[in-house]
Amino acid sequence: MFGLGNRGNDADRIRRQHRRLQNQLKKRQARPELRPQARRIGQPSPLAQALKSLRPSPKMLLVGTGCAALILTVSYWPERESKPTLVMPEEMLTQIEQDADSIARRVEQAKVREIIEDRNEILDAEPVVELTQVNEEDLLPLLERPPRLEYSVAKGDTLSGIFNRFSISQRQMYEVLEADYALLALDTLRPGDGLRFWVDEADNSLERMEVVFDLAHKVVFTRHEDTYEVNEVLIDGDWVASSSEIDIQGSFSLSAQRAGLKVSETQRITTLFNDKLDFRRQLRAGDTVRVLRESQFIDGEATGNDRLLAVEFSGRNWTQTAYLHDDGNYYDDEGQSLARAFMRHPLPKEYRISSRYNPNRLHPVTGRVSPHNGTDYAAPTGTPILAAGDGVVTRVENHPIAGKYVVLEHGGQYRTRYLHMSRIDVKRGQTVSRGQRIGAVGATGRVTGAHLHYEFHINGRAVDSLNARIPMATSVPSSDRQAFLAQVYQYQSQMTELIAANRNTPQAPKLGATGE
Known part of the structure; x- marks a missing residue:
């Protein structure tokens, strides 16, 4: 059982503890090593750390207040055989409450001073910046980065072998093949085609792959999460018309080669007139062939792509012609189709x-x-x-x-x-x-x-094979006939002008060409 003398000692003990706290704060503030110094942003000051170690937490204050209340209550609780207990003077109780409130206020003021000091130290301190070396290319978007790897397809190469050469996993190769299902572009790789790879150096994962067929045509595979997205890029460029006149001396193929036609152009003409002309028996020395074509250029460089606009065979008493119409089909000068009609369904009967x-x-x-x-x-x-x-x-x-x-x-x-x-x-x-x-x-x-x-x-x-305008008819529709005939006249005039210009332009002899 606590008596009145003990209650007075408790109050004195609280006041002494308060004074010790104030003295400790003054001593720590006077120490030079605890003054604000430049430090890393976000690092607490030594003074803040000291205050943090000394200041009572709200939980400690609550416990202390509760203990004080308990002491007062127990002190005045009457014993079974006790005599009437003296009542604590009102001024003593008031003083204890004021001292407790003063301690709480001083602790809160210390918190505020710490916050202000930390803010001032942050503003006054020189910032510490840690620099990390970054590859400039890594800051560029994927589309702007140069490829990590480039390869030109050689004879005998396989896609699997090329991926193994650059340590790109076979799993990623099959993911690319799966994306290529819509185009089957990788099945058309030929020697000379280009492959460009963008890979992550950390794990050699394939981020992007380009298949470059020529300046105007490439297929792009781009990584998206666990799959690849495929896009075919076709650049139209500039199409420049040119014309050649072939004098048949020997076979059509050799004669066309001497006139400057490509092998692909010669094969295309042969296929186009396959049903109309017997190249071995019908052609004779002295027959002529006029060809009008367009060649594609991108930024002044030839892509190697061309298209036939008109072809005219002239014999001693016969002619065979082919003109490209706006519908994409070839017709002769009377508007009759050179190609036989296509089947709409490539099966013996219609299936679901x-x-x-x-x-x-x-x-x-x-x-x-x-x-x-x-x-x-x-x-x-x-x-x-x-x-x-x-x-x-x-x-x-x-x-x-x-x-x-x-x-x-x-x-x-x-x-x-x-x-x-x-x-x-x-x-x-x-x-x-x-x-x-x-x-x-x-x-x-x-x-x-x-x-x-x-x-x-x-x-x-x-x-769409079910709805596209493919050669199903055998002639130009009557509604398009006038436009087609005007187009034929334009082709003929253009060929005449270009061939005349060629005759008036001196040309260097071609290697391997034979005289007429």
Whole structure:
């Protein structure tokens, strides 16, 4: 049982503790090593650390106040046999409460002084800046950075071998092949084509890959999370017209070569007139061929791409002509088509269409645009696949995603593709006729069931085979006839002017050319 004398001692003890706290604060403020100094931003000052170690926390104040209340209460609680207890003088109780309030106020003032000191020290101190060396290229957006690796495809190269050469994982290669399913661009790599890689040096992960076919054509694969997005970039550039006159001396191919035509142009003309002209028997020495073409240039540099606008064969008593119309087809000077009509469906009969052409289709998982460039026919395995038109087999491949597939070229302007075949009945370089069997429907590659994925391309771009304007008719529509005849007249005038200009321009002799 505490008596009145003990209560007085408690109050004195609180006052002494308060005075000690004040003396300690004065001593620490007088020490020079605790004065504000420049330090790292955010680091507490020594004085703040000292105050923090000395100041009572709100929890300690609450406990102390509770203990004081308990002492007062117990002190005056009557014992069982005690005599009446003296009551504490009012002035003593008031003094104790005032001392407790004073201590609390001083502690709060110390907190405020610490905050002010820390702020002043932060403002006065010189900032400490830690510099880290950063590669300037890493600050550029991905599209502006130069590629880390570049490679020119050589004869005998495989995509797997090229990826291994640069330590890019086979898993990433298959992810790129999966993205390439819509274009199958990687199946057309030839010696001289360029590959450009953007890789993360930390883990050698492939961020971006470009396949450069020429100045005007490239395919770009860009990493997005766990997949790659593919985009085909085609630059139109400037198209410059030129004309050549071929004097037949020997075979058509050799005569065209002497006149400066490319091998690809010669093959295109041969395919174009395949049904109209017997090149071996009908052509004679002295016959002439006039050719009007356009060549593509980008920033003054030739891309190697060209297109035929007009071709005129002239014999002793016959002519054969071909003029490119606005619909993308070639017609003779009377408006008759040079190409036989295409089949709308490359199967013996019409089958259910399970998926239509959709260049803006959204991928069901990623939500990004994943074009469907063809028409899917739900035909059973083994159903014959027919050539949609006359042409030449240019590709016979087995792709991990597209499966076994065939590509046919039809006159240089049209191309058809047949994917997921179970068997292939033709060889590369073989000539096929409209309606000829080229293979059978299957489920090869990555598919959920047997079907034929059929694509129709015009000038390198996929179109809707069910609705596109493909050569189904045999002549220029009557509504377009006047415009077509005006176009023919323009082609003829342009050829005459360019050939006359060539004759008046001295030319250096060509190596390997033979005299006429």
